[in-house]
Amino acid sequence: MSPDRRAPVHVASAAPTKEVSVLLCPKCGTSVPPGFPSGPFRCSFCGTTLPVGTSESAPPVSSVARPGSAGGILSVQGLSVLAKAKPLISDVSLDIPEGKVTAIIGPSGCGKTTLLRSMNRMVELHALRVKGKVLYQGRDIYDAQVNPVLVRRRIGMVFQRPTVFPTSVYENVAFGLRLDGESEEVIEKTVVSALHRTGLWDEVKGSLDLPALTLSGGQQQRLCIARALAVSPRVLLMDEPTSSLDPVGTQRVEDLIFELKNDYTVVIVTHNMQQAARVADLTAFMYQGRLIEFDSTKRIFEQPREKLTENYITGRFG
Amino acid sequence: MKTPASFGSDLVPTSGRLRRRILFDRVIGWVLLLAFVAVLFPLFDLVGWVSSYALPTMSWSVLTENQVGESGGLYAMIVGTLVLISLGTAIAAGLGISAGFYTAEFAPPPVRRLARLAGNVLAGVPAIVLGYFGYYALVLYTHWGFTTLAGGIILGIFMLPYIFRTTDIALSNVPPSQREASLALGSNRIQYLRRVAFPIAFPTILTGIFFAMALGLGEAAPLVYTAGWSSTPVQNLMQPTAFLTGGIWAFYDFPRSYGTFLTLAFQAAFLLIVIVLVINIVVQVLSDRYRQRLAGIYE
Amino acid sequence: MIPLVVLGAVIAVLVIASGLKDFGWTFWGFQYRFVPGEPEASSWGIGVFLVGTFLTAGLSLVLATLLSLALAISSVVYLPPLPGRLLSMVTNLLAGIPSVIYGIWGFVVLAPYFGMALEPSLKDVLGWLPGFGGPDSAIGPWGTLLAVFILTIMIIPLTTALMRESLRSVPRELVEAGLALGATRWEVVRRVRMRVARNGLWSAVLLGFGRALGESVAVAMVIGGTSIALPPSLYASSTTVASFIFSQLDSALLYPDLFILLVEFSLVLLGIAVVVNLVAQRFTRVELATATTLGGGG
Structure with a gap:
C-alpha cells in the first residue's frame, strides 16, 4: 500500500487480446503470478499452502481469450442480477483491463446499466439479488466482510444526469474529502487539481462559491466527474454521462474521458455507438441480459464475431 | 499494485477514521431505532391502561343505557356523537368538496393560491378558537343557547379544511394527459369532471372524509362551547347534547373512589x-390500495 | 373561496365580539388577577399565559423534533421497506388518538408516575439545570413537565410524517451520488438528504409548533392550571393560552369582562397560529398533501 493514495498510479496494462491463464488460490481467490515457480503453493494473502501437483491447487480460469484478462482490475465472474425472480442480467463474465476505457453498448433494457451498477454495489439499493462475483484486486466486492463504502471509494460513479448537490461549486468537489476529515489545505489543493483535471478550472475559478446549480449542464457533469476524481478512485463507472448534454457538452466530456484513461480505468455505458467507437478501447455488447461479445472496439465495430453484434452495429435493430 | 500482496487492500479500512465512519453508521441505525421504542411504548401503555380501566365492567348495557346519576352507560353520548359527526360531515363534505372542485378546476390562479392558503391556515387554527367563535356567533348572538346544531356547524368548520384540501389535491393530481384526452374528445369541463376526474379522485376524497371524521370524533374543544351538555339523549337539533369526548372531559378528574364516573370516562x-382506529385503518388500506391501483396512471 | 370566507368570518366575528375593548398596556404584562365584578381591582396580563404556551410548546417541539427525525430517518433510510412501512403506520395511528384520551391517560395514569418516580430522579440528576431543580407542583403530580410529555407524543405523528415525506422526496440520484462518493448512509442523510430537504423539515417543525401551541384540552387536563404565575420549575403547574380559554368556560358565562378577555386571548392565539402556519407554508408546497392526512390544528 502506498501511503499517498492521491498519487495517480501508472500501470502498464496487458496487451488487450493476449491469452493468459491465471492461477488463483483456491481458498481466497488471490491471483498468483503466472511465473509461479514449481514447488509447494503458498498464497501470499491467506497463507494457504498446498503441496506440489495438487490438482485443485491452481485451476486455470479465464482460459477463453478475453481482452486483458490477466490485468483486469475488475473481473466480473458469472454475474446474474435478479429482480424478484426475473433476471436483469444473467451469467455475465468479463474482465475490465486497468487504464483503459471500456464501453458497454446494447439496446435499451439489455441490462447494460444494471451491469455497470453492479460493479460498485449500486444495485443493492434497489432490492435486487446478486449472484456471482465481481472481483476487484482479486477480492469479491460482494463478500459479506467488504463494506460497500470501501468499494465505492475506489470505484466511483457518474450518472446519466448531472447530480450536483445544492451547495457551492467548491463544496461539491470537496464532498468526499470532508467525509475523510482532510485538512482544509489538502481539500483546497485536491479540489483545485480535480477542477484542473476536468478542464473546469478556467471556467469556474471565479465562481467557486456560487451554487453549483448555476453552472451549465455540461459543466455540471464535468463537476460531477471532478467530484468523483477528488476521492481518488481507481475505476470510474459512467452511466450514459452525456445523454442529457448538448453536442458541445458531450464533446467536452468525451475529450475528458479520453484524457483520464491513462490514470483511471473507465467503464462507460452508452446507447450511442459512435460514442463507444470514439472513446473506448474495448467494447462489450449486451443483449437481453447477456454479454454477447467483448473485444477491442475496433474488432467489435469492424469484424464482430457474432451475427447479433453485427446486426446491432449496422443498425438492423436497436 | 497488481501483485497478490495488494489483494483486496483497497477494500479494507485503512484509517481509523474510515473504520469509525462505518461503525458510526451501523450504530446510529440501531440508536435511531430506539426512537420507535420511545413512541411505541406510550402507545401501548395508553391503549393498555384505557382497556384495563374500561373493559372489566364493559357490557352491552354500557352502550345501550343512559347514564343516571352514578350508574348507567354511554347511550346519550353515543347518540350525541353520532348526530354531531353526521352533521359535521354533511356540512364539511358539502362545502369542502364543492370548494375543492372550484379551486382545482375553475378558480383563476391567484384565487386558487389564496384559497389554498386560506385552507391551510384554517387547518392550523386552534380548535379552541373555533369553539370560542362558535360560542359567540351561534350560542350567544343567535340566542339559541347551547345546541346540537351549533356543535355540528362548528365541527363541520373544523373538518372543512381537511376535506377541502384532499379534494383539491386529488383533483389537481389527475394527470394532465387524462384531462387533455377527455377535452380533446369534445367533452366540456363538467363532463370531464364527472366522467374522468371524479372517478379518479374519488377514493382520495373519500379518504379525506374518513380522516376528517376521525379527527372530528376526537375533538372536544369546539364542542364544549357550542353543543353544551345534556344527560338525556338528544331529541332535536336545537337542544344541547352529550358527546363522548365531552363525557371524558366531564368525568376525568373524579376520584376513583367516587362512583363509576371515572370508569365511564375510560369506557368512552x-x-x-x-372507532378512530378502525377509521384510520380503513383510511390507510384505502389509500394504499388506491395508490397501487392508480400506479399506472401516475407513471 | 369557502375556506377564505370561513377564515374571514372567524376573525371578523371574534373581533366584533371583543368590541376591540382595550385592556390597557397591562394586557401584555405578566400580572393576572381577576376579581369578579371589580374591573378596577383586576389586571389582565396575557404574559404568563404566553410564557406557558411557548414553554410547553417549545420544549415539546424540541423533543418531538429529535424523535421524529430519528423515526423518519430510520424508516426512510435504515429499515427495510416492509418494517419501515409498518412502523410508519403505527406512528400514524398515534395521530388518530383523540386529545382528550391523551389527557385522561396523562391525568390518571402518567401523573402518579411522574410525581413519584420520574420527577424526583430528574431532580437528582439534572437538578443543577435551571428549571429542573424544583420546587414540585403544589397541587399534586400535575404540571408543566407532564404537559410537555403529552404534547410531545401528540405532535410526533404529524412531524414524523412530514419529515418522512420530505426526506423521501429527495431525488434518488442525489442520494446515489452521495453513496457513490463513498459516503455512508448516515453521511448521506446528514449532508445530502437533510440539506436538500431542509425546507420541508423546517415546515414540519413549524406545523408541529402550531399544533402544540393550539392544543387546549389535553393540556388543560394535565398542566395543573390553577396557579396563574410563571412556573418556578418544570414540575410546577402552569397554564397556556389555549388551555386557559378552554377551562374558563364556566366563569366566562358569568362575567362579561372575562368573556371579552378570553375573546382577545383567542385572537392573540389565532394570530400566533396564523403566523406560524404562514411561515410554514413559505417553506413548502409538497408536504401539504401529508399534512392533510394527519391534521394540523389541535
Missing part, C-alpha cells in the same frame, strides 16, 4: 379509540 375513551 375505549369506545373512541376503537
Whole structure:
C-alpha cells in the first residue's frame, strides 16, 4: 500500500487480446503470478499452502481469450442480477483491463446499466439479488466482510444526469474529502487539481462559491466527474454521462474521458455507438441480459464475431 | 499494485477514521431505532391502561343505557356523537368538496393560491378558537343557547379544511394527459369532471372524509362551547347534547373512589379509540390500495 | 373561496365580539388577577399565559423534533421497506388518538408516575439545570413537565410524517451520488438528504409548533392550571393560552369582562397560529398533501 493514495498510479496494462491463464488460490481467490515457480503453493494473502501437483491447487480460469484478462482490475465472474425472480442480467463474465476505457453498448433494457451498477454495489439499493462475483484486486466486492463504502471509494460513479448537490461549486468537489476529515489545505489543493483535471478550472475559478446549480449542464457533469476524481478512485463507472448534454457538452466530456484513461480505468455505458467507437478501447455488447461479445472496439465495430453484434452495429435493430 | 500482496487492500479500512465512519453508521441505525421504542411504548401503555380501566365492567348495557346519576352507560353520548359527526360531515363534505372542485378546476390562479392558503391556515387554527367563535356567533348572538346544531356547524368548520384540501389535491393530481384526452374528445369541463376526474379522485376524497371524521370524533374543544351538555339523549337539533369526548372531559378528574364516573370516562375513551382506529385503518388500506391501483396512471 | 370566507368570518366575528375593548398596556404584562365584578381591582396580563404556551410548546417541539427525525430517518433510510412501512403506520395511528384520551391517560395514569418516580430522579440528576431543580407542583403530580410529555407524543405523528415525506422526496440520484462518493448512509442523510430537504423539515417543525401551541384540552387536563404565575420549575403547574380559554368556560358565562378577555386571548392565539402556519407554508408546497392526512390544528 502506498501511503499517498492521491498519487495517480501508472500501470502498464496487458496487451488487450493476449491469452493468459491465471492461477488463483483456491481458498481466497488471490491471483498468483503466472511465473509461479514449481514447488509447494503458498498464497501470499491467506497463507494457504498446498503441496506440489495438487490438482485443485491452481485451476486455470479465464482460459477463453478475453481482452486483458490477466490485468483486469475488475473481473466480473458469472454475474446474474435478479429482480424478484426475473433476471436483469444473467451469467455475465468479463474482465475490465486497468487504464483503459471500456464501453458497454446494447439496446435499451439489455441490462447494460444494471451491469455497470453492479460493479460498485449500486444495485443493492434497489432490492435486487446478486449472484456471482465481481472481483476487484482479486477480492469479491460482494463478500459479506467488504463494506460497500470501501468499494465505492475506489470505484466511483457518474450518472446519466448531472447530480450536483445544492451547495457551492467548491463544496461539491470537496464532498468526499470532508467525509475523510482532510485538512482544509489538502481539500483546497485536491479540489483545485480535480477542477484542473476536468478542464473546469478556467471556467469556474471565479465562481467557486456560487451554487453549483448555476453552472451549465455540461459543466455540471464535468463537476460531477471532478467530484468523483477528488476521492481518488481507481475505476470510474459512467452511466450514459452525456445523454442529457448538448453536442458541445458531450464533446467536452468525451475529450475528458479520453484524457483520464491513462490514470483511471473507465467503464462507460452508452446507447450511442459512435460514442463507444470514439472513446473506448474495448467494447462489450449486451443483449437481453447477456454479454454477447467483448473485444477491442475496433474488432467489435469492424469484424464482430457474432451475427447479433453485427446486426446491432449496422443498425438492423436497436 | 497488481501483485497478490495488494489483494483486496483497497477494500479494507485503512484509517481509523474510515473504520469509525462505518461503525458510526451501523450504530446510529440501531440508536435511531430506539426512537420507535420511545413512541411505541406510550402507545401501548395508553391503549393498555384505557382497556384495563374500561373493559372489566364493559357490557352491552354500557352502550345501550343512559347514564343516571352514578350508574348507567354511554347511550346519550353515543347518540350525541353520532348526530354531531353526521352533521359535521354533511356540512364539511358539502362545502369542502364543492370548494375543492372550484379551486382545482375553475378558480383563476391567484384565487386558487389564496384559497389554498386560506385552507391551510384554517387547518392550523386552534380548535379552541373555533369553539370560542362558535360560542359567540351561534350560542350567544343567535340566542339559541347551547345546541346540537351549533356543535355540528362548528365541527363541520373544523373538518372543512381537511376535506377541502384532499379534494383539491386529488383533483389537481389527475394527470394532465387524462384531462387533455377527455377535452380533446369534445367533452366540456363538467363532463370531464364527472366522467374522468371524479372517478379518479374519488377514493382520495373519500379518504379525506374518513380522516376528517376521525379527527372530528376526537375533538372536544369546539364542542364544549357550542353543543353544551345534556344527560338525556338528544331529541332535536336545537337542544344541547352529550358527546363522548365531552363525557371524558366531564368525568376525568373524579376520584376513583367516587362512583363509576371515572370508569365511564375510560369506557368512552375505549369506545373512541376503537372507532378512530378502525377509521384510520380503513383510511390507510384505502389509500394504499388506491395508490397501487392508480400506479399506472401516475407513471 | 369557502375556506377564505370561513377564515374571514372567524376573525371578523371574534373581533366584533371583543368590541376591540382595550385592556390597557397591562394586557401584555405578566400580572393576572381577576376579581369578579371589580374591573378596577383586576389586571389582565396575557404574559404568563404566553410564557406557558411557548414553554410547553417549545420544549415539546424540541423533543418531538429529535424523535421524529430519528423515526423518519430510520424508516426512510435504515429499515427495510416492509418494517419501515409498518412502523410508519403505527406512528400514524398515534395521530388518530383523540386529545382528550391523551389527557385522561396523562391525568390518571402518567401523573402518579411522574410525581413519584420520574420527577424526583430528574431532580437528582439534572437538578443543577435551571428549571429542573424544583420546587414540585403544589397541587399534586400535575404540571408543566407532564404537559410537555403529552404534547410531545401528540405532535410526533404529524412531524414524523412530514419529515418522512420530505426526506423521501429527495431525488434518488442525489442520494446515489452521495453513496457513490463513498459516503455512508448516515453521511448521506446528514449532508445530502437533510440539506436538500431542509425546507420541508423546517415546515414540519413549524406545523408541529402550531399544533402544540393550539392544543387546549389535553393540556388543560394535565398542566395543573390553577396557579396563574410563571412556573418556578418544570414540575410546577402552569397554564397556556389555549388551555386557559378552554377551562374558563364556566366563569366566562358569568362575567362579561372575562368573556371579552378570553375573546382577545383567542385572537392573540389565532394570530400566533396564523403566523406560524404562514411561515410554514413559505417553506413548502409538497408536504401539504401529508399534512392533510394527519391534521394540523389541535
